[in-house]
Amino acid sequence: MKQLDRYSMMIVMKYFNDIKDFYNGIIICKKFKEIPLMFHFNPIPYNKKVDKLFPNIQTQYVFSYFDETKENIEKRIAWFSYSYSNYLLNQDNFIHFTKIILSTSTLLKNEILPEIITDLADNCFQGTNFHSIILNSRITSIGNSCFSSSKIISLSLPPYLREIPYRSLYNCFYLQSILLPQELIFIGEQCFTSCSRLTSITLSNWITSLETETFNRCSSLIFISLPSKLQRIEDSCFSYCTSLKELTLPSTITYIGAFSFSHCSSLRQIKLPPLLEVIKDYSFSFCSSLSQLTFPINLKYISPGSFSCCYALHILNIPNSLTFIHPTAFNFCYSKILDDPFKKNNKHSRKIMNSICSAIQ
Template identity: 30%
Template sequence: MKLGYNSIMIVSKYFDDINDFINLEIGIKRFQGNMERFHFNPIPLNKYSRKLFTNIETFHIYNKYDKIFDDGIIFKHVIWYQVDYSTYLKEKEQGNICKNIIYTEEDRDKYGNTIPSEVKSLGAWCFSKCSSLTSINIPTSISEIGYGCFNECTSLKSINIPSSITSIGCDCFYRCSSLTTINIDNLQFISKERIFMNEPVLISCEIPDNLQIINGKNICKKDINEFIIPSSITKLGDCCFSYCSSLRSINILATINEIGNCCFDGCSSLRSINIPSSISELGNYCFRYCLSLRSINIPSSITSIGDWCFKGCSLLKSINIPSSIISFGDGCFYLCGCKEKLKKNKRIPRDCFEL
């Protein structure tokens, strides 16, 4: 079956490089003129490649540093990189579209505590020290809650966390002394340290000191070692198990293909963990200060170890470094029990053992 004009146009939307477009038209005669049929730029353009897309009406800006064109018949911009709410309003006045809007602390000071429906994420410290805030509705348009977002909201009594949330920053509810009720759309597990929620990205947040009710019921905390990660989970989010000090072991299923930064940071009782071959990277601070971790098997699927990944793992004596690893983060083996042994490995840079 031969692809037609419309089909190849749909396929070529996912090309990454201008050379892919050029080679398509050179290699297959019937697809000559494919670039001329586009009314938007599917990739960032420069002075040369701009000449090949002659009929662009809507110019897409994918990165903050992309070259911007207003020539020809271009009448509108679509901005894909993150912009604050104030910038979005200015762009909207000019007829432009913003796809990734963050509500910052400055935005909240200027526009108030009601989160606009266009916003996709809440910035770090967005509502920090907002002492007048008693409750808040997080719309389903929100996917990320930044670091310390509701820090010291001392009057905040209740909050709803929708299933659209895929990331919650550390210290999100720090010193929310009046927070007694949380409603969570997709609750997974409650341990003594954290509340686990959502799928396919498993995320968590610290349990506020005075929290009493979750989803209309009194809190029933369980031993974190009873937690079995559901097979529906494909990613462990940033800080997911961080500072779960009683966690001794955990089984990571092969359905999981990503482990976030700081995922097991400060799990001081963690003795054993399996890393399935579905994982390709170990994030920054992933196992930092896992003080009881004695051995770990790194599969050959791993290509990168993040910054400070095993920092302070003082009892870690057995670790294999497969040849598949091509990137070692700064300080990834600093204060690690196996550092003297690893220093003999010529592939590992000196920066891995130093601050």
């Protein structure tokens, strides 16, 4: 600590939580004694003891509803969450609120969000009749089911938003287009479930996992650009995306969950990522247009029903790494897989091929 200069020590003290920490800090070294005089705001909740330690306060930082108020102050900045409804009732020009939460869309006069709002609560726009909502650039968080079951047609999410939580746009049947932030890192479960008119979407490259049923029943989805760093696709993520014809899976993917592409009836061909070792239960079941499949070189296990009812499937490229195919993996693949994927006529190859043949019969 003694090696720090006065300015650096002041930066450290900004993270102190108790007045005792400040007193202990300034007695470390003589050069730190004047640091409290350098503060023009209170770094901890205000009271008379704090006022005595920091005599040059010009701006009071308010950390909760219960903080004492300093008299004859130039400005106050509130660092706690404050509801928009309370803000409308108690507007104060001397207080700047850093975090104002909108709890319900009924408080709005129109579809344009006021600049003062920074956060949207759970269910905020749920079931609203707004066809479009213009969000300000200050929005940093939205709650669960925020826009669910609304009549919104298009939406552009603000640039500083990092997460879209659980069911945010669930059952938005009218949604046709959405623009996501470039630095988005997380999309929650069932976020776009049953957005049946959504035709295309581009995901941020910072997303590493797509959660359960994220795009389930997006029946008009034709194009999706997957993140280059994507590692996991969870259960039923793209199930019933009946218009999806082609999909490029990033080479970084290591896990594809059960039912993840089930009932993607227009999907014609797909190249599975090289790091994939297991194909989970019913992952590609009822992909009735799927005709060609390239398995990864490290694939070891194909689970029950993985490709059941893939009626058009007739070309398989299977690696020697494969050790087990469940007897039901290719159930009801009526076109029969005639191309023997194994060049070498050895016991291992014959055993795997027999499993495929028994499954499709």
